[in-house]
Amino acid sequence: MSCNILFAGFGGQGILFAGKFVAYKGLLENKQVSWLPSYGPEMRGGTANCSVIVSDEPIGSPIVSNPDVLVAMNLPSLDRYENEVVSGGKIFVDSTLISRKVERTDVDVYYIPATEIANEKGISTLANMIITGKLLKEVPMLGFDGIDAPLSKVVSARHQNLLEVNKTALKLGYDY
Amino acid sequence: MGEKVLMKGNEAIAEAAIRAGCMHYFGYPITPQTEIAAYMAKRMPKIGGVFLQAESEIAAVNMVLGVAATGKRVMTSSSSPGVSLKSEGISYLAGSDLPALIVNVQRGGPGLGGIQPSQSDYFQAVKGGSHGDFKKIVLAPSSVQEMASLTSTAFDLADKYRMPAMILADGTMGQMMEPVELPEPNAKTFDKPWALTGTKGERKHNIVNSLYLKPEELEKTNFERYERYKEIEENEVLYEEYLMEDAEICVVSFGITARVAKNAIVEARAKGIKVGMIRPITLWPFPNKVLNAAADKCKAFISVEMNMGQMIEDIQLAIECKKPVYLCNRVGGMIPSPEEVLAKIEKVNEGGNK
Amino acid sequence: MAIVFEKPKSLTDATLHYCPGCTHGIIHRLVAEAIDELGIQGRTIGVAPVGCSVMAYDYFDVDFVQAPHGRAPAVATGVKRADPENNIVFTYQGDGDLAAIGTAETVHAAARRENITVIFVNNAIYGMTGGQMAPTTLPGQVTQTSPYGRDVETVGYPVKVCELLSKVDGAAYLERVAVNSPANIKKAKKAIKKAFQNQIEGKGFSLIEVVSTCPTNWGMTPVKALEWLEENMLPYYPLGVYKDIYAEEEAK
Numbered sequence: 001m002s003c004n005i006l007f008a009g010f011g012g013q014g015i016l017f018a019g020k021f022v023a024y025k026g027l028l029e030n031k032q033v034s035w036l037p038s039y040g041p042e043m044r045g046g047t048a049n050c051s052v053i054v055s056d057e058p059i060g061s062p063i064v065s066n067p068d069v070l071v072a073m074n075l076p077s078l079d080r081y082e083n084e085v086v087s088g089g090k091i092f093v094d095s096t097l098i099s100r101k102v103e104r105t106d107v108d109v110y111y112i113p114a115t116e117i118a119n120e121k122g123i124s125t126l127a128n129m130i131i132t133g134k135l136l137k138e139v140p141m142l143g144f145d146g147i148d149a150p151l152s153k154v155v156s157a158r159h160q161n162l163l164e165v166n167k168t169a170l171k172l173g174y175d176y
Numbered sequence: 177m178g179e180k181v182l183m184k185g186n187e188a189i190a191e192a193a194i195r196a197g198c199m200h201y202f203g204y205p206i207t208p209q210t211e212i213a214a215y216m217a218k219r220m221p222k223i224g225g226v227f228l229q230a231e232s233e234i235a236a237v238n239m240v241l242g243v244a245a246t247g248k249r250v251m252t253s254s255s256s257p258g259v260s261l262k263s264e265g266i267s268y269l270a271g272s273d274l275p276a277l278i279v280n281v282q283r284g285g286p287g288l289g290g291i292q293p294s295q296s297d298y299f300q301a302v303k304g305g306s307h308g309d310f311k312k313i314v315l316a317p318s319s320v321q322e323m324a325s326l327t328s329t330a331f332d333l334a335d336k337y338r339m340p341a342m343i344l345a346d347g348t349m350g351q352m353m354e355p356v357e358l359p360e361p362n363a364k365t366f367d368k369p370w371a372l373t374g375t376k377g378e379r380k381h382n383i384v385n386s387l388y389l390k391p392e393e394l395e396k397t398n399f400e401r402y403e404r405y406k407e408i409e410e411n412e413v414l415y416e417e418y419l420m421e422d423a424e425i426c427v428v429s430f431g432i433t434a435r436v437a438k439n440a441i442v443e444a445r446a447k448g449i450k451v452g453m454i455r456p457i458t459l460w461p462f463p464n465k466v467l468n469a470a471a472d473k474c475k476a477f478i479s480v481e482m483n484m485g486q487m488i489e490d491i492q493l494a495i496e497c498k499k500p501v502y503l504c505n506r507v508g509g510m511i512p513s514p515e516e517v518l519a520k521i522e523k524v525n526e527g528g529n530k
Numbered sequence: 531m532a533i534v535f536e537k538p539k540s541l542t543d544a545t546l547h548y549c550p551g552c553t554h555g556i557i558h559r560l561v562a563e564a565i566d567e568l569g570i571q572g573r574t575i576g577v578a579p580v581g582c583s584v585m586a587y588d589y590f591d592v593d594f595v596q597a598p599h600g601r602a603p604a605v606a607t608g609v610k611r612a613d614p615e616n617n618i619v620f621t622y623q624g625d626g627d628l629a630a631i632g633t634a635e636t637v638h639a640a641a642r643r644e645n646i647t648v649i650f651v652n653n654a655i656y657g658m659t660g661g662q663m664a665p666t667t668l669p670g671q672v673t674q675t676s677p678y679g680r681d682v683e684t685v686g687y688p689v690k691v692c693e694l695l696s697k698v699d700g701a702a703y704l705e706r707v708a709v710n711s712p713a714n715i716k717k718a719k720k721a722i723k724k725a726f727q728n729q730i731e732g733k734g735f736s737l738i739e740v741v742s743t744c745p746t747n748w749g750m751t752p753v754k755a756l757e758w759l760e761e762n763m764l765p766y767y768p769l770g771v772y773k774d775i776y777a778e779e780e781a782k
Contacts, residue, residue, distance in 0.1 A: 020353065021473050024182050027355045035353035039208055039291070060439035061432075061514055116463070153182070200611060226611045230604065231638035238601035238635070242608020245595040246617070250608070257695075268598050356746040372593035373610065374573035374616060377608070383587045385578075 002055035003141045004064040008081055009073025011048040011095075014128035017154065018071070019050035021132065022142065024150035028053035034062035047077045054141060069139055071131055072098060073114070090138060092131055110134055112176055118169070126169035133173025144174055180355040185323040185345060186211035188356050189279055192324035194333070196331040196362040198249040199225035202239040203290070204232060204258060207291045208279035208347035212253040231394035233258040237265030237278070244274040245384040247371025249331055253279035255347075256297050257288060261334070263306035266340055270310035271386030273370075273401070275334035277327070278312075279343040284509040292509025293347030295431060296483035301344045302460040302490070303469045308400050311405050313341040313412070314459040315352075316430040320354035328359045333412060335366040337404055344459060346482070348432040348511065363395040383392070414457035415466055419445065423452030425524055428468045428491050429480035430456050433512060440517035449525045459487070471495035476524050480504045480517055538562035540571045540711065542591045551752025553709045553742035554651065558589055560715070561622070561649060564723040564745040565592065568730065574618045574669060575609050577602045579632075579768060581624040597621070600632025603639035606646045618729055620647040626656045627663040629689045636691070643700035643734035647725045650737055653744040654763060661747030665689040668766055673747070692739050692772040703728050703736040704772040710743070710756045717769075733776060741767050 007019045016037050018089075026033040036051040043147055051064035070085050071092045074076040078091075086089055087106045096115035112134050114127035136144045147170055155162050183191070190212045193201070194404060201216040211442040213229065220227035229237035237250045243250035259280045269276050282297050284290040299305070301314045311318045315326040323345060330341040374447065375381050388394035416434075419441060429437045444451045454470060456463050471477070476499055479488040485503045492501050504520040506512045537543075540562035542695040543749060548554045565571050574592040578584050580599035587594035597605040602621035610619045628636050628650050639646065655673055656662040666688050670679040680688075695701045707718035718740060725736035728771070741763050743755035749760060 020182065023353060027180060027182055033182070033355060034240060037351055039347070039351050058434075059354075060442070061437070062348065062354070063511055063513075065284040065513055200608070202608070228611065234601065235604040235607075235635050235638065238598060238604035239608035239611070241597070241601075242595065242605040242610075243612045244608070245605070246575075246612035248612050250612075264598055265601070272596070301549055319757070337553075372575045372595055373613070374575060374593055375571070375591075377572040381591050382593045385587055387584060387596055387781050 001141060002053065002057060003069060003139060005054070005069040005071065006049060006064045006067035006081060007052065007071045007073075008047050008049035008077030013048070013073050014125065015073065016050050018132045019052045020137045021070050021129075021150055021154045022054065022135070023052050024153045025142065025146065028153075029146065029148050031055060031057050032057065034059045036062045047074065047080060049077065056127065069135065071135060073128065073131065074098065075100070078102070092135055094127060094131055096127075098114040108138075110138060112173060117172055117176070120169070121172065123165055123169055126166065129166050129169035130173040130176070133170035134176055135173070136170070137174045138143040144170075178360070180357050181318060182353050183356050184211055184341045184351060184353050185317070185320045186281065186397040187215050187359065188320050188348040188358070189327050189343060190215035192327035192359055193251050193277065193331070194219060194223065194225070196249065196328045196329065199223070200243045200248060200250040201226065202228050202230050202250070202252050204230050204236050204254065206255045206258045208283060208293070208318060208350050209253050211283075211350065212279060212427050218295040221367055222238055222330055226489075233261035234265065237262040240276050240318050241265055241269055241272070241274060244269060244276045245272070245372045247368035247373065249335070251277035251279065253281065256280050256285050256294070257299065259297060263300070264311065267306035267308050268342040268386055270312060271308060272384050273338040274340070274384065275331075275338055276340050277325045277330050277334060277343065278340060279345065279502045282344065282346040283515060284507065290509040291347065293432060293511060294364050294482050294507065294509060295433065296486070296507065297344065298459065298481065298483055298486035301342055302462070310401065311460055312339060313337070313408065315341065315414070316344050316457060316459050318431055318434045318455060320349070320352060320356045322457070323349060324358055327476050328362050331362070332364055335364075335407055337406075346432055370381045374411065397479070405509060409461040412458060413461045413463050413465070415463040416455040416457060417466070418453040418455065420452035420454065420470065422450050423470075423473070424475050425449065425451040425478065425521060426474040426476075427453040427480055427517070427521070428456070428467065428487065429453060430459060430487070433480045436512055436514055437517050439514035440521060441519050443514065444521045447522070449521060451521050451525070462494060467491060467494040468496065471498040474499060478500040478504050478520055478524055480512060482506055534645045540565040540574070540591050542589055544588045546589060547585060548582065549746040551743070551745040551755065552582075553653070556709045557649065557651060557717060557718075557740050557742065558586070560719045560722050561620070562590060563644040563719060564726050566609065567723065568726055570618045570726065570730065573616050577609065577619065579618040579621065579623040579627040581627050583622050583624060583651065584596040584658070586622050594646065599625050600630070601635055602627065602632065603635040603646070603648065604702045605641070607644050608640060610644065610646050614645065618726065620649060620726070622649045623651065624657065625650070625652045625654065625664045625666040629691050630751075633689075637695070637698060640695050640698045640735045640737070645700060645727050645732055646730055647736050648735070648737040649722065650739045651742050652691070652739050652767065653742045655744050655747045657744050657747055661744075666691075668762055688766065690767065692737070695737060700735055700774070701737065701773055702734040703774050704739070706739040706741065706767060706769050706772065708741040708759065708769055710741075712770070732775075739767075741769070752779045
């Protein structure tokens with residue numbers, strides 16, 4: 001089994017961080033994982049994105065062009081990738097920043113006002129982790145159990161005080 | 177077994193180099209390899225090593241030459257346009273019989289090109305890439321794990337044969353993260369009686385040099401060097417065979433495209449097409465023998481590469497043009513998709529020729 | 531019989547290939563004497579340039595590496611950084627090597643206050659390739675590639691290396707000397723020795739510019755060349771200390 005995830009949004013939204021967290025979680029659960037960011041100044045289509053693959057089998061290409069799961073944190077990302085999602089796939093939408101609905105009818109869609117929740121709770125930089133919390137809940141291959149260890153890996157040693165607030169954000173998404 | 181950590185390919189190279197005893201790094205910023213320099217800048221001062229950002233790629237490779245002449249392990253890294261600037265120094269390293277590691281995290285070209293991944297420096301890497309007759313050992317990692325392990329291999333081979341070695345990666349390999357088990361610190365040491373350490377009044381002075389004004393002497397050094405190269409071609413070829421036992425079509429690909437090709441091969445196999453892959457890990461020495469043997473069994477070859485068809489020439493030479501070799505390529509920073517490779521496999525399987 | 535004069539230990543027995551009257555021989559000797567007197571022969575590593583002095587590695591009895599054209603300060607940086615406690619590193623470069631193709635390496639080694647010694651031989655011409663215009667060729671000077679005299683309107687002005695580097699914060703010691711007379715040779719020796727002494731003391735980038743002759747490519751007898759140096763080069767390239775940060779500090 002394999003899950004190809006595409007995280008997409010603006011630079012600064014923590015897209016790469018959220019992807020890294022999910023990849024590390026897979027790694028610590030002894031799955032095969034890969035993480036590939038878009039890089040350079042001219043992020044295509046005005047978006048920053050990263051491909052994450054979590055798999056039971058060795059991973060071939062690390063490039064996710066047809067994701068099983070799309071996490072869209074801004075409108076250009078949804079516009080750009082909506083039609084690339086595989087049939088039967090899942091799309092997670094930050095509904096604070098994306099007012100339109102997903103047009104596809106052959107995918108499961110989850111609308112989470114992640115940015116609004118983050119602002120309300122005073123953790124405005126953690127919309128990425130709120131939407132990731134929902135992602136963990138809805139994608140069986142990922143799962144919510146065991147979030148502590150990967151968090152402590154991706155939160156840098158200097159910022160270990162941010163562990164709890166990241167956990168809070170994940171839970172907010174999970175409970176939404 | 178060490179713990180697996182999630183690392184970028186560029187960082188894996190840097191950490192593996194340090195573990196291979198490389199305490200000197202000289203570089204210059206260029207996308208998409210800058211993480212190597214950044215990693216070294218952070219780590220080297222803490223372990224008593226040297227990180228120096230040079231004024232140019234040219235200066236960086238010559239600083240490498242200076243350290244190499246003292247017998248210590250040393251490296252530089254860059255991306256395509258920067259490697260062109262280093263090419264003078266690489267020729268001098270080869271001509272002076274000095275071991276060193278040069279990393280090329282390739283991007284699209286020619287000229288300033290782009291910053292997205294590419295394999296279009298294949299010729300530059302394996303065909304010399306600078307003036308004079310010389311080779312360098314060229315290793316093409318296809319995973320972050322190999323970015324680390326082949327870095328270690330590169331230092332050993334460079335020392336063993338007294339010559340420059342290159343890691344030929346690309347932007348994808350440099351930027352992606354995968355679990356990696358870092359190599360144990362490499363304690364391998366090589367006797368280097370030629371190294372410049374100061375005579376200490378105990379021996380004749382050592383000279384590290386590539387100038388021979390007498391043609392018969394220069395010829396001799398070239399012949400001797402190529403004898404050594406022959407030994408490397410005999411003993412140091414690395415490759416991976418994937419589903420080749422019954423393969424009728426042989427895909428040949430290295431680095432990131434080999435991974436894309438693997439996906440396509442799995443799909444093609446599901447459709448009943450007997451296809452496999454030979455993945456060169458050393459691009460020089462090239463796996464001529466295994467390819468030639470495959471040509472006696474397979475009906476066609478497909479070279480999957482991110483350039484206008486460079487490695488394809490080496491495949492044709494390796495198989496002595498016994499079977500057709502088709503090109504499946506994207507360039508300029510574009511990466512072929514598994515679907516594109518699959519379509520090519522299907523076409524070739526049906527006897528189509530383009 | 532008492533020996534009153536002998537070859538420095540830091541020179542080999544190899545016969546120099548330099549033209550009759552060339553001042554490289556004198557400068558080699560001065561460098562070797564400095565190395566001998568400071569007792570650093572066993573830990574000195576030289577970096578040879580491209581140009582007439584490329585074969586310096588055969589003449590100095592110290593470890594030597596030959597650098598690509600202009601890159602000697604970068605190579606020296608590597609050698610020095612490989613073992614800064616032990617290695618005493620010097621480059622020996624001509625004007626084309628140091629002030630044209632290697633300008634960047636020179637300026638940045640100085641800017642880093644790289645703890646090396648640079649011996650810069652300025653004879654206003656490319657010698658090895660047969661007398662072409664150098665970055666230090668004087669205005670109006672005839673060379674193979676300035677057959678009508680250096681025309682500053684089209685090819686620009688000579689580069690004054692000591693003056694240029696005196697504005698680089700990292701440079702520690704810069705002195706221009708000449709080897710056209712016994713008195714000047716004595717001064718040159720003192721400067722060269724100080725440039726090595728500075729390195730031993732960890733004082734950083736020291737460059738000695740040695741104004742010298744190239745009788746062959748200037749098309750003069752050796753004696754005439756020395757006169758030409760005095761009459762033409764010294765007014766354009768005044769001798770003296772251009773920078774000595776430690777002397778300046780002491781003076782304060």
